[in-house]
Amino acid sequence: MEGETSCSNPLHDAREEFVSQWGTLGSAWGINRTMAQIHALLMTSPRALSTDEVMEALQISRGNANTNLRDLVGWGLIRVVLRKGDRKEYFESEKDVWKMFCTISRERRRREISPATEVVARCAESTKGLKDPDAQAFHDQMERLLDFLKLAERVSDAVASSEKNFVVKLAAKLFSK
Known part of the structure; x- marks a missing residue:
């Protein structure tokens, strides 16, 4: 994932492995791999992320990010977070x-x-x-x-x-x- 750069960062490595594996598992469960990866990224993020941050972290296109974010909102697994004074939408996952x-x-x-x-x-x-x-x-x-x-x-x-x-x-x- 691009958002966290470091030579040897155990958190970065663990999160990257989890996001990748969650995507693979999602495919096995009949869920779009990218959708599962976005869900994993948001599930493990300590804060809400913007579409741009999701795109950068997973190296995916805006269209792919938007489609899958909307689908995850539709499933009720993530929600839109608005920040006062900011026109961007941010997304956070249910943690429970x-x-x-x-x-x-x-x-x-x-x-x-x-x-x-x-x-x-x-x-x-x-x-x-x-x-x-x-x-x-x-x-x-x-x-x-x-x-x-x-x-x-x-x-x-x-x-x-x-x-x-x-x-x-x-x-x-x-x-x-």
């Missing part, structure tokens, strides 16, 4: 990891699980009562998938609205055996 997790869970439900549930429900409904064995098999599969997606919605809702301690205790019970 649990709140980030809940936000991502809620957004993934809204953007991915709910639309899939709607499609599968329509497909199940449109094949209900058909007598052809292939149609019945298709309908049965849609019903099983719909049951699973509805469960995923309930779990997502429960996690997103839960207190951290409750979920940690539940996870400990589930994974302690």
Whole structure:
């Protein structure tokens, strides 16, 4: 990252490694690599950064920075900060990891699980009562998938609205055996 120059700065090196790896992980999770890197940069920054600072740190274009910053605002993972007397917009990330997790869970439900549930429900409904064995098999599969997606919605809702301690205790019970 360009913003911090030093021959041997452990903080700079660690932040650079984290930002790079978060970008790689973001790609594996279906998130744009640059979006994940911007999120990592803001998540680890002690202060809000301007678009120019993000561009410089990650060596990305203004268009790429603006698009991904707006997407992160849309996800609710970062927010715009205005400074009195300054026309620039600054951006800061939520620092609370649990709140980030809940936000991502809620957004993934809204953007991915709910639309899939709607499609599968329509497909199940449109094949209900058909007598052809292939149609019945298709309908049965849609019903099983719909049951699973509805469960995923309930779990997502429960996690997103839960207190951290409750979920940690539940996870400990589930994974302690």
